[in-house]
Amino acid sequence: MELILSIAIGVLAGSGVWLLLRPRTYQVIIGLSLISYSVNLFIFSMGRLRSNAPPVLAGQTGNIADYADPVPQALVLTAIVIGFATTALFLVVLLASRGLTGTDHVDGREQQ
Secondary structure, three states: OHHHHHHHHHHHHHHHHHHHOOOEHHHHHHHHHHHHHHHHHHHHHOOOOOOOOOOOOOOOOOOHHHOOOHHHHHHHHHHHHHHHHHHHHHHHHHHHHHHHHOOOEOOOOOOO
16 A cells, blocks of 8 residues: 555656646646645655544543554645645636736747
8 A cells, every 4th residue: 555655646746747847837737736736645644554543542542553643634634725725826827827928838938
């Protein structure tokens, strides 16, 4: 499971960096989104990959390693909401920029 998650994080980050280097604004926005998803997966994986484990200690004593860490889950949930709002803002700026300049290239000029 750890290998699959590591490969998924690597593919998302690599695809995001590749899209960041593209000349069109929409591709840059999608690249930023993919990088944020890879960072979210990385943070989520820091909470240990455990299934069928309660996330919070409910007044029970025992070995702390038997429980999942809720902090990365809360951080990722917050990051998803912030990332969604940031992507929506970027898309509005993209549409306004395209309407004013007539192009969606990052440098504002069509390649010839």
